[in-house]
Amino acid sequence: MDIGMRHLHVTAVLLLLLFILFKTVLLVANKTEQLDRIRDKTKVVDMILGLLAVATGIYLITLKPTVEAYLWIKILLVLVAIPLGIVGLKRHKKPLAILSVLLMVYVYGIGETQSYKFKRDPIVVEKSDQAGREIYQRLCVECHGEDGKKGLYKSPDLTSSSLSNLEMTDRILNGKGIMRGYKNELTGEQVTAVIDYISTLP
Ligand code: HEC
Numbered sequence: 001m002d003i004g005m006r007h008l009h010v011t012a013v014l015l016l017l018l019f020i021l022f023k024t025v026l027l028v029a030n031k032t033e034q035l036d037r038i039r040d041k042t043k044v045v046d047m048i049l050g051l052l053a054v055a056t057g058i059y060l061i062t063l064k065p066t067v068e069a070y071l072w073i074k075i076l077l078v079l080v081a082i083p084l085g086i087v088g089l090k091r092h093k094k095p096l097a098i099l100s101v102l103l104m105v106y107v108y109g110i111g112e113t114q115s116y117k118f119k120r121d122p123i124v125v126e127k128s129d130q131a132g133r134e135i136y137q138r139l140c141v142e143c144h145g146e147d148g149k150k151g152l153y154k155s156p157d158l159t160s161s162s163l164s165n166l167e168m169t170d171r172i173l174n175g176k177g178i179m180r181g182y183k184n185e186l187t188g189e190q191v192t193a194v195i196d197y198i199s200t201l202p
Contacts (some may be wrong), residue, residue: 002063003153006178009056013111016049017104023089024097032092039089063152064141073116077107114180123185132197135190139182141183148201153178159201168195 019042026035057078061067081103088096110116123138125131136144144150148158155178163171172191175181182191 002060003178005056005059006153007061008051011013012053012056013108016046016053017108019049020085020097020104021101024085024101026087027092027097028094029035035089035092036169043163053137054078063142068114070110070114070116074107074110076108077103081107086180120185122187123190125190132193132195135186135194136197139185140194143179148198158198161198165192165195168198 023035023038026032026038057075061071061075064071081100084096084103086098087093088098088100109118123135125134125138141150143152143155144158145152151157161168169188170189171179172186172194173181173183183198186194
């Protein structure tokens with residue numbers, strides 16, 4: 001269910017983005033008659049895709065333990081970009097439509113990189129025997145859960161993983177599938193601390 005929702009969200013967003021991009025290109029090329037015809041024909045599809053994107057987005061946010069800054073920015077920009085795009089394409093205002101497309105592309109980048117700077121900052125935690133636990137709580141609990149068995153997005157039970165420490169390190173630094181890599185955020189020492197912490201999970 002959670003994976004399906006995520007695929008649905010990304011698909012709806014990408015289709016919407018392509019449609020809006022296409023219509024904006026028509027507008028910029030002064031093909032306004034064609035634009036109006038297409039707008040008329042795709043009204044219902046646009047509305048369904050828009051509702052799907054927003055509804056699945058809200059559902060995915062409810063899965064998050066905390067709403068990070070990048071997510072608030074994403075939500076805010078979406079709320080600005082959608083009306084801009086609608087008004088721009090309807091009233092044939094090129095700057096508005098272009099601004100809307102640019103905002104949406106930026107929002108897409110934020111979603112993909114989970115950062116409004118397109119690059120996540122290194123995690124700062126005090127060196128202590130609790131560092132591994134702290135990092136795990138901050139970065140990993142969302143999908144793997146306090147006990148390592150939560151299984152969000154089909155993540156495997158960490159307490160029964162058959163991976164070696166080396167393979168785990170690689171998985172954490174480089175990610176796989178839905179799990180992103182943490183090489184920009186974690187030092188080698190921090191990754192070792194998290195793996196040590198995972199090995200203490202009952
Ligand atoms: C967005 C959800 C998500 C987050 C956040 C996340 N993971 Fe994962 N993790 C996954 C998924 C999904 C997989 C399975 C990837 C695959 O094999 O396709 C996985 C796999 C793993 C594996 C490999 C386990 C195995 O036996 O194959 C390890 C180790 C792991 N994660 C550790 C971590 C650590 C440590 C963190 C925090 C620094 C973390 N994960 C954050 C979703 C997540």
